Amino acid sequence: MSNNTAVVVGGGIGGLAAAIGLRLVGWNVTVVERAAVLDDAGAGISLHANGMRALATLNVAEAVEATSRRQYTGGTRTPDGRRLAMMDGAALERELGTPIVGIPRADLHRILRAAVPPEHLVIGSEVTEVTDGKDKARVTYDGTTLEADLVVAADGINSKVRRRLFPSHPGPVYAGSTVLRAITDRPIEGLADDFALTWGHGAEFGHIGFPDGRAEWHATLNAPAGLRYRDPLDEMRRRFARWHDPIPALLAATRPEDVLHHDVNELVTPIPSFAVGRIALLGDAAHAMTPHLGQGACQALEDAVTLTAALAATTASSSATKTTIATALTRYDAARRPRTLTVARDARRAGRMGQQLTNPIAVGLRNAAIRLTPPGAMVRTVLKHADWTAPRITPTPSAA
Template identity: 75%
Template sequence: MSDNSAVVVGGGIGGPAAAIGIRLAGWQVTVIERTPVPDDAGAGISLAANGLRALTTLGVGEAVEAASRRQYTGGTRTPDGRLLARMDGTALERELGAPILGIPRAALHRILRAALPADSLVIGAEVTSVDTTGPSRVRVAYGDTILDAGLVVAADGIGSRLRRQLFPAHPGPVYSGSTVLRAITAQPVAGLDADFEPTWGRGAEFGHIAFPDGRAEWHAVVNAPAGLRHPDPLAEVRRRFGGWHDPIPALLAATRPDAVLHHDVHELATPLPTYAAGRIALLGDAAHAMTPHLGQGACQALEDAVTLASALGAAPTVEAALVRYDAERRPRSQTVARDARRAGRMGQQLAHPLAVAARNTAIRLTPSGAMIRTILRHADWTPPRIAPARARP
C-alpha cells in the first residue's frame, strides 16, 4: 500500500463515514468489518442537524434525506398520553437550517457502504493484531492477510480491541443501569401521527421513530440488572408497556416476536485521555461510547469522521493531523457524553414518584425557546472543509 494508505477497523456508521472522508482527503482506504451483516439492522436512529451536515460534507446527505422521514411532529408524554413538551421540528429546522431525520440504521449503513469502492470493503474478517512497525507505518493483520498502512482508524465499537491495546489500564465500558429492547414494525402502523415521540414513566421510556413507508422503530428502555433476558422479549414489552397510550399498543401489535433486539446500554464513563496514539486514531463508540438519551451517538461518530478527514487534508504530517483531531473532537464529544448521562438520570432512569412528578412539572413549565436552545447546544455544529492532502512523510 502507498504512504497515503489507511485501514479502518469497523464497518458500522463511523468507520465507513471516516473511510469516505479519508478518501476525499486523497488517501487509499481499506475498511475491515468482522460481521458479514450489521448486527443492529433492526434499529432506527434520529439524525440531528450536526449528523446531516457531516453526511452532506461527505457527499451522501441527499441520499440519506431521500431514505429518511423528517421529524416535525411529536413530543414527550406520560404513560397516560398527557403531553409534557411538544416537539417543534419546524422551529428547529428554521434555527439550524437542517431537519431532524428518522432513518433505519440498516439504510444508513447501505448508503455509506455504497459510497465506497466495493474492493475497499473487507466483510466478515476480524483484525487480530495492529502493530507499529516503524515511525511511519502500522501493520494490520486479519486472517492470513497483512496490510501496512500510514494510518489506522479504530472504529471497532464500544468493545474496541484496539482501545484495550492502546489503553490497557483504562477500565473500559461500564453498564449504565439501562437496558433497551427495540424493533422495527413488520408493516405500516395505522394512526401513527407523530414523527418522533418519547414517553417517560418511572424508570422506563417508550419511544418511536417513524419512517417514510409508514413503518416505525420503537424502543423500550428500562432500569434493570445487567444481563437480564426474557424468554419472550415482545411479551415482556407488552406486559410492561401494553397499557400505555396509543399508538404504543399498535406498534407492538405490528411487531414480529423474532424482530425484537435486546441490548444492555454500556458507556465509557471514564473519558479517554486522548483519541490518538502514534498513527492510530480512535473514532465513534471506540472513543466515546455514550448513552442514547440525547440521540447523539451516531452524530458524534459522523462529526469524528469529517474532522479526522479534514485534519488529514490540512496538517503537514499524520501525527500533526491526529493531534488536531484529538484537540477538536475530545472536548466536544466527551461533553456530549456527559450531558447524555445526565439526561438519562433526569429522564428515563428517574424512578422515585416524587422526583418523577417534580421533573414532569418542570418540563411542562419550561418555555419552548429554552427547550430549543438545549437541543441547539448539541446539534449546532459546522463541519470543517475536507481538502486533498499534500504529499507527506
C-alpha cells in the same frame, strides 16, 4: 489517489464515514470488518443537524434525506398520554437550516456502504493485531498483514484496539438500563407523531416514524445487567399494555423475531487521547455514550469528518500548508475529545433525570418543571448539541 494509505478497523457507521472522507481527500483506504454480512445491526435512528451536516460534507446527505422522514411533530408524554413538551422540528430546521430525520439504520448503512468501492471492503475478517511503528502501522487479519500510514479504530464499544492502546483503562461499564427495540413489520395507521418519547417510572417508550408508515420503537428499562426475557415481545406487550396509543399498536405490529435486546454500556472513564502514534480512535471505540440524547451516531459522523479535515492537510500540494500525520492527529484529538466528553456527560444526566428516574416525588417535580419550560428554552437545549459546523473539506480532483 495519493500515496497515503489507511486501514479502518470496523465497518459500522463511523468506520464507513471515515473511509468515505479519507477517500475524498485522496487517501487509499481499506475497511476491515469482522461481520460476515456488512449490514449495521439495529433498528432506527434519528439524525440531528450535526449528523446531517457531517453527511453533507461526505456528499451522502441527499441520499439519506430521500430515504428518511423529517421529524417535525411529537414530543414527550406521560404514560397516560398527557403532554410534557411539544417537539417543534420546524423551528429547529429554521434555526439550523437542516432538518432532523428518522431513518432505518440498515438504510443509512447501505447508503454509506455504496460510497465505498467493494474492492476496498474486507468482510468477515477479524483484526488480530495492530502495531504502531515509526514509519508505518501494521494491521493483521486472517494471516494477512497490511502496512498503512494510518489506522482508524472504529471497532465499537468493546474495541480491541482501544484495549491494546490503553490496557489499564477500565473499559465500558453498565449504565443501569437495558433497551429492547424493533421496526414494525407493517405501517401503523394514524401515526401522527414523527418522533415521540414517553417517560414512566424507570422506563421510557419511544418511536421514530419512517416514510413508508412503519416505525421503529424502543423500550428502555431500569434493570440488572444481563437480564433477558423468555419472550421479549410478550413481556413488552404486558409491560406497556396500559400506556397511551399508539404504543400498544406499535407492539402489536411487531414480529417476535425482530426484537433486539441490548444492555446500555458506556465509557464513563474518558480515555487519555483519541490518537496514539499513527492510530486514531473514533465513535464508540473513543467515547461510547448512553442513547438519551440520540447523539451517538452523530458524534461518530462528526469524528469522521473532523479526522478527514485534519488529514487533508497531509496531502496538500503546497509545502506551506502540508502537515504531518502526527500533527493532524493531534488536531483531531484536540477538536474532538472536549466536545464528546461534554455530550457524553449530558447524555448521562439526561438519562438520570428522564428515563431512569423512579422516585414518584422526583418524577412529579421533573414533569412540572418540563411543562413550565418555555418552548424557546427547549429549542436551545437541542441546539447545544446539534448546532455544530462541519469543517470544510475540498475533495481531490481524482475523488471528485
